Amino acid sequence: MNHFNYKNNQLFCEKVFLGDIAEKYGTPIYIYSKATLLHHLDVFKKAVAIVNGTVFYSVKALSNINILRLLSENGAGFDIVSGGELHRCIQAGVDPKRIIFSGVGKSKAEISAALKLGIHAFNIESSEELERISMISELLKQRADIGLRVNPNVDQGGHEYIKTGRKDDKFGISFAEAKELAKSYKDNPHINLIGIACHIGSQILELDGFETAAKQMLALSIELSAVGCDVRFIDMGGGLGVQYNGEETKTPDELLTVYAKIFKDRDEEIYIEPGRAIAANAGMLVTEVEYCKNNFLIVDAAMNDLIRPALYQAKHKVHEVVNNKVSKKTFDIVGPVCETGDYLAKGVELSCKTGDLVAIGTAGAYGFSMSSNYNTRPRSAEILVDGDKFTLIRRRETLSELIANEVES
Incomplete structure (x- = not known):
């Protein structure tokens, strides 16, 4: 059981529209119920x-x-x-x-x-x-x-x-x-x-x-x-x-x-x-489409944010944050990391275009906890939703924080 559901073709976590969270805190972003x-x-x-x-x-x-x-x-x-x-x-x-x-x-x-x-x-x-x-x-x-x-x-x-x-x-x-x-x-x-x-x-x-x-x-x-x-x-x-x-x-x-x-x-x-079994279905990773290229949706999340598909060949369901209900096309969802293995899903039917949001389901477990800074990418923010309220529980890393522990030789 989870508390992610569509209402009027919009994907909600409990009583909060995922698009509202993304608008306030940006993407990629982990959202938990x-x-x-x-x-x-x-x-x-x-x-x-x-x-x-x-x-x-x-x-x-x-x-x-x-x-x-x-x-x-x-x-x-x-x-x-x-x-x-x-x-x-x-x-x-x-x-x-x-x-x-x-x-x-x-x-x-x-x-x-x-x-x-x-x-x-x-x-x-x-x-x-x-x-x-x-x-x-x-x-x-x-x-x-x-x-x-x-x-x-x-x-x-x-x-x-x-x-x-x-x-x-x-x-x-x-x-x-x-x-x-x-x-x-x-x-x-x-x-x-x-x-x-x-x-x-x-x-x-x-x-x-x-x-x-x-x-x-x-x-x-x-x-x-x-x-x-x-x-x-x-x-x-x-x-x-x-x-x-x-x-x-x-x-x-x-x-x-x-x-x-x-x-x-x-x-x-x-x-x-x-x-x-406690955390997986309690979380989603929301990401924005940067480019549509042939059969690729290039999004702003990558294998450094969610490594399970690349590491375990795991198959996560993908959801459109706004379900347009128009003709769909088969896409592979890939990220900006410079490896062919950088993908989040393959062969999914979506009607997305550049600027749209997609949510990777069942991402609460071994999602953020296995994330990294590969390609010098800041790790994402995390949000906890409680009814009609949502709280930032981890702010997005900054570029300065990425190099804060490095010292001059």
Whole structure:
């Protein structure tokens, strides 16, 4: 569900015409619906309640601190993968006790910062990382709460680059190694093993992979408990797919029903980490047509603004901000970046001309958060719509800001 709809052939976000936002703040511009974000969070919260669960929003999907603050105020926890995301959460007023730190390459500085703040847990992904956390915890005279991220060898995900649960992927440890680490560290004074975690991939459209992983996680929890570990949580990660271009998707209720059957009568708390499923359909990228050239619509947004089509061959629906309902033509929508791979959509039917606005749908997740300054292009502004009001939550970068950190040699 989202709150982007046509009214009298004009595309609205909630009660605001997208053209009015573009007129005031320019293009390209990311526009998010507050109502959609909160609706999606609420659906997950209600679904996970049947398994004594908690929602930890995946910050990497959409990380603007205003969005993080909004989700935090409405009951979300947060899954982070960097010191930068930790900083964002703290700046947004998030309680550190509602933060889980995942990721394969946590630095000493990142671990120290998270320990000093008192985050909920680290999901560790190697024996060396666990050893590093133990050493830093000892230096800080603290005890770190730990989840062991295991690799269930499940091949799921919408693209090769976002499959994360196979045995040869860089993520997690084997179940055998998890058992050995649990035995080695269960009495360590600086390590507190309190959970297990997995994440099998992203943009997953079927439930069988989640079911397979959950059964393995349950078996591991039972085995670790048998050797004296206090397994308090099972973190099943995220990955539930969304509709970009007509795909059949599963709902949070359907996913959690699967988990409820598997974890029935268990005491462990079940964590889930949705990111895309909360943010994707809550955002659009609005861009202006600069030129019409043969079958190309050359717009002012580019792969630096939305890299998913170029990187993942992702297919986003494209909407005319004003639906002219005249004869349409097939276009490829491309940007100004000097690469043939710079496209936002291919083979779309539109009736646009120079100066018209188009909106790239389902752009709320992995849109702005993956944007860059390639070709020395300033990153776009971001807007949050709330009913009939809209607020600037990130101003457009300036040319001066692009070179502000460069120093004379």
